[in-house]
Amino acid sequence: MIAENMKPRVAGNSVIRQMFEEGKKMAQVVGPENVYDFSLGNPNVPAPRAVSDAIVDILQNEDPIRVHGYMSNAGFEETRQAIAEDLNRRYGTAYRAENVIMSAGAGSALNVALKTILDPGDEVIVFAPYFVEYKNYIGNFYAETVEVAPRPDGSFLPDMEGLRKAVTEKTKAIIVNTPNNPTGVVYPETVIRQLAEILAEESERIGHPIYLISDEPYRELVYGDAEVPHIPDYYDNTIICYSYSKSLSLPGERIGYVLVPDASDDSQEFITAATIANRIIGIVNAPSLIQLAITRCLDAKADIAFYEKNGRTLYDGLTEAGYDCLEPRGAFYLWVKSPDEDETEFVGRLKEEHILVTPGSAFAGPGYIRISYCVAYDTIVNSLPGFRRVAEKYSLETR
Amino acid sequence: MIAENMKPRVAGNSVIRQMFEEGKKMAQVVGPENVYDFSLGNPNVPAPRAVSDAIVDILQNEDPIRVHGYMSNAGFEETRQAIAEDLNRRYGTAYRAENVIMSAGAGSALNVALKTILDPGDEVIVFAPYFVEYKNYIGNFYAETVEVAPRPDGSFLPDMEGLRKAVTEKTKAIIVNTPNNPTGVVYPETVIRQLAEILAEESERIGHPIYLISDEPYRELVYGDAEVPHIPDYYDNTIICYSYSKSLSLPGERIGYVLVPDASDDSQEFITAATIANRIIGIVNAPSLIQLAITRCLDAKADIAFYEKNGRTLYDGLTEAGYDCLEPRGAFYLWVKSPDEDETEFVGRLKEEHILVTPGSAFAGPGYIRISYCVAYDTIVNSLPGFRRVAEKYSLETR
Incomplete structure (x- = not known):
């Protein structure tokens, strides 16, 4: 008696479950030390000490009714003010x-933003490729996901002509994710400028604004000279x-949060509606104690250098073994071209080496695999021989 | 450019905002001490000390990556096990x-349960009367809310004949809320038995099961000899x-949580779908640190006696002044018959005495008002003269 709507998702889930059980x-x-699991995007550096210090201090010195209580559905005023500043x-x-x-x-931030603007x-x-949940989030409001295929140049920067062709009168928004999951690409300023220009022109053409929803959970995870434009x-x-x-x-x-700049269309109405959406989708408000804690930790940062070292080591190791990889610029994902046309075959061969990765088709990016390098450094180093053996089976040219 | 869907909600919100600004x-x-605000259902007793003790201990002694990390979308195994036990x-x-x-x-628990079963x-x-958000939650899935009117006897127990008439082939569920917001009524065992009987018969008649979704945020808030059947x-x-x-x-x-008993229809599929729904509606998982904290505090309880005293004092005071109130059995709401046919007039007169209450029509219960007595005891005592003056204006008979 579950919803028709949920049935395909339950079916899809059993595949993931099977992978997990395997x-x-x-x-x-x-032995767990001999399994190299690169399938999940689960951060593996600890929260900065400032966070737990803040929590303990708040519990010891502030009024528990306020600390654990309801506040405005939009959050504590002091938290919002600190983030704005x-x-x-x-x-x-x-x-x-x-x-x-x-x-x-960000998951609920995206749902709040989408609920605010989408009708069936x-x-x-x-x-494409893109974080799989976008399709589910958009589907929550009985709206349609329109995919723009990747550029043929293998850069995994957005295809601007494809974007123009995708816009219709029903287009309400575009979701942009840079640094990107699953590719690790960071869009440079020139790309953002081009995107903005096209969206402005297309909004004009269809007679209503297209919102650019920028999903930024990886904003601070950038490496080398990469920069994330605001x-x-x-x-x-x-x-x-x-x-x-x-x-x-x-x-x-x-x-997390939704940021609605004053310059955006109907910003006042958007803010009111998004605040109500927070309530209606059942979250009511972001968890209270942690709101107060992050208010005091906005200058703190988890150990990003850890991810950078992981990404670099993995990229170097796989490139040397002959794999074709996108250089990691941000987030904690390496996007690797499959030496097999069917990347699930490649995923299967890696599994024989106890290496678990995600096939690109899970992100609407077939022909590639995603390696999440938010793992112990040793996992990366110890997995490289396995990657090399698989490369040899495909007769890749070592560099 | 906000959704058509959200526009009436934004309009409705400005009324509440206006009340708040007033x-x-x-x-x-x-002066704030002379305003008697009974409009919000915001608990005003502190969390038990055991909660902050548990949080501090967890932060000091457990691995921060686990404490603040992702876990199964259904929650930490140890938390779920402790709750089951x-x-x-x-x-x-x-x-x-x-x-x-x-x-x-509970807001997200209800959304998870409804997403699991509802199609447009x-x-x-x-x-009726009922917590206003139910309609919004049901509307999230483009499903319809079917209201059963209250029994004419003023008991605010469910009208069983009305229930029978409300069932159609499209009926997927009924939401039951006892102890009740806004009436403070607790359904006795006989009522639950009757409900169960009718739902079983009607499920049989329409050829598919009707889920009873029991919204139980007030389960532990019962007074005197009232008991909440499982x-x-x-x-x-x-x-x-x-x-x-x-x-x-x-x-x-x-x-909070969703509990899916094994005996319920398609329980395995329901559990899988609800776990996915948690993820898809954007919550992903219940906040992690607080999950671990409550695991250790399931025996603790906030000071319920405080609410009982408040409810009793308010009930006695208003009854003496001549108002017709339902005796408070649970939750922290007093449901009072309006001496004016149009209860918003009554609400207006109370406002002149700086007493803020919610009109019953906000809960699909016109002709009544809801008084939330989760306020300082002094607020109750000091508001009574104002309630008496309004009673005199309506020439109510004092008892």
Whole structure:
């Protein structure tokens, strides 16, 4: 008697469950230290000490009724104010507390933003490959996901002509994710400028604004000289969905926000509606204690250098073995071209080496695999011989 | 450019906002101690000390990556196991961890349960008056809310004949809320038995099961000899949505669960689908640290006696002044018959005495008002003269 709507998702889930069970069995047979699990995007550096210090201090010195109590559905005023000021310092903007709506992580921030704007039958554009949940989130509101295929140049930057063709009168929004899951690509400023130009032109053409929903959980995870432009500086109708899951290593705590800049279309109405959406989708408000804790930790950061070293080691090791990989610029994912046309075959061969990775088709990016390198450094080093053996089977040319 | 769907909600919100602004202005003029705000259901007793002790201990002694990390979307195994065992001790049941899916409070538990079963056009039955958000939650899935009018006897127990008439082939579920918001009524065992009987018969008649979704955030808030029956003992297809908001005074923390008993229809599929629903609606998982904290505090309880004293004092005071009130048996709401046919007139007169209450029509219960007595005891005592003056204006007979 479950919903028709949920049945395909339950069916899909059993495949993932099967993978998970296989991994567990493998660990029992060869020992967990000999299984190289790169399948999950679960941060593995601890939260900065400042977070637990803040929590303890709040519990010892503040009124428990306030600390654990309801506040405005948009969040504590002091938290929103601190975030606005932090953004203003970093980006030279002029945000106020009102522009920030606290949410239960980026997942709920995206649901809040989408609920605010979507009616059944509306369309939302995404660039393939993309985080699989977008389709589910958009589907929550009975709207359609419109995929733009990757550029043929293998850069995994957005295909601008494909974008133009994807826009219809039903287009309400586009979701942009840079640094990107699953590719690790960071869109440079020129790309953001181009995107903004096209979206402005297309909005004009279809007679209503297209919101750019910027999903930014990896904003602080960038390496080398990569920089993440502040998209509202380039396109007025930008809505930012942010999470502290990665920057403060708090993924389980469900804490993030929706940022609605004043320059965005109907911003006042959007803010009111998003605040109500927070309530209606059942979250009511972002968890209270952790809101107060992050208010004091906006300058803290989890150990990003750890991920950078992991990404570099993996990229170097796989490139030497002959694999064709995108250089990791951000997030904690390496996007690797499959030497097999059917990447699930490649995934199967890696599994024989006890290496678990995700096939690109899970992200609408067939022909590639995603390696999550938020794992112990040793896992990476110890997995390289297995990757090399598989490369040899495919007769890849070592470099 | 916000969704058509959200527009009426934004419009409705401005009324509430207006009330809130009026209250703030009132406080500025006469002083906050002279404003008697009974409009919100915000617990005002502190969380038990055991909760903050548990949090501090966890932060000091457990691995931060685990404490703040992702876990199964259904929640930490140890938390779910502890809750199952706690229920088994109290109700003589045989629940396992698998039956419990942690969620971000009852609001998200209800959304998870409804997403699991509802397709557009389905119907969910509620007994008026009822918590306003139910309609929004059901509307999230483009399903219809079917209201059963109150019994004419003024008991605010469910009208069983009305229930029978409300069932159609599209009926997927009924939401039951006892102890009740807004009436404070607790359904006795005989009523639960009757309900179960009718739902079983009607399920048979329409050819598919009707889920009874039991919304139980006030389960522990009962007074005198009132008892809350464990509904799955009476009706197999019961899904419980629980929250620690009131029993542990943690409303801002967003922590609760969905309980899916094995005896319920398609229980395995329901559990899988509800776990996926947790993820898809964007919560992903209930906040992690607070999950671990409540695991250690299931025996603790906020100071319920405080609410009982408040309710009793208010009931006695208003009854003496001539008002017709339902005796408070549970939750922290007093349901009072309006001496004016149009209860918003009555609400207006109370406002002149700086007493803020919610009109029953906000709960589909016109002709009544709801007084939330989760306020300082002094607020209750000091408001009574104002209630008496209004009673005199209506020439109510004092007792």
